[in-house]
Amino acid sequence: MINVFQPSLGEEELDAVRAVFESNWIGKGAKVDEFERTFAAHLGVDAANVMSVTSCTEATFLAMELAGVGPGCEVVVPTVSFVSVANAVAAHGARPVFCDVDPRTLNPTAEHVEAALTSATKAVVVLHYGGHPGDIERIAALCRDRGLLLIEDAANAVASTAGGRACGTFGDFGVWSFDHGKIAVAVDGGILYARDPAHVERGRKLAYFGLEAFSGFSQAERSANRWWDIEVSEFGRRSIMNDVLAAVGCVQLRRLPDFLRRRGEIVARYDRELAGLPGLALPPRLPEGHVGSHYFYWVQMAADIRDDVAADLYRRGIYTTLRYPLLHKVRAYGADVRLPGAERAAATTLCLPLHQGLSDADVTAVVAALTETVTARSAREAS
Structure with missing residues (x-):
């Protein structure tokens, strides 16, 4: 069967995974840091604006949480989008309001988005269909003028730019996927970009149980004693990437x-x-x-x-x-x-x-x- 999507994985990726296995550290570590820095450089943003998670879906859910989307809010979503986006809106108690798209590009225009806005609109989500940037400049300007948050689903757009600027960085948040069907894969995994580094700092806590700091070696290096004690600042979950996936991702970004x-x-x-x-x-x-x-x-x-x-x-x-x-x-x-x-x-x-x-x-x-x-x-x- 000639497939629609198919990853390109080989010896270089296997060697990278082997090196992680031989290091005896397969959790979140140096390779995750490298993956995040490399992708931030690829986008042309500071590493402080980028964090990795287990999937693009998790990045989307996290973006909704960081954006303050909740009951009473509406979020405009193009009806040509992946189900994870609408799920992320609805799961936070908000209402997805679907807008139309251009029948040829399958991307929404600023006029499509504007037609769906109401007094309850909190945020707008756009998908760059098939990797085409779409009307992103005008939609970003519309959101700025209306005081709305903009979340870009850039899962299709790992290398897309408009006016020399990376898609995913026009708004307040951007998300990318590295699952098995994407151009560059990490087997699984996602990236969240936030314009405000404070959102990334909070996002890192939410993605690891709401802990103020990781326990283990990194905590021991900063504390003279009782490095195993923990402090929970808010209720989070575990959705961090690991070095095995990140090692594959680093090779794929080079390729x-x-x-x-x-x-x-x-x-x-x-x-x-x-x-x-x-x-x-x-x-x-x-x-x-x-x-x-x-x-x-x-x-x-x-x-x-x-x-x-x-x-x-x-x-x-x-x-x-x-x-x-x-x-x-x-x-x-x-x-x-x-x-x-x-x-x-x-x-x-x-x-x-x-x-x-x-x-x-x-x-x-x-x-x-x-x-x-x-x-x-x-x-x-x-x-």
């Missing part, structure tokens, strides 16, 4: 430029070889000053053939998908709203395989199969 180069080559081939195929729309080109991460490559076609095309490709050993199912259609969130742009996109969009492990032969197979099945299905519908 990230090569991953992005290969993904760019694949995108260029898709753009070139699928151009002009009747009935098929390719991803919109990025505006001037925007750099994407090549996370998704999505095509759009008539709604009445999309599902059949996906099934045909699957039978040929090519896995495709729709990311992401619309959140305002999920009963648990209790939304009662029509969002026509997102609904149109959800009916017509299909994400093709895109990862750095795709061979040239894989790409050729995807292009040939998609061309054949779209042409055949379109002809059948027209007859």
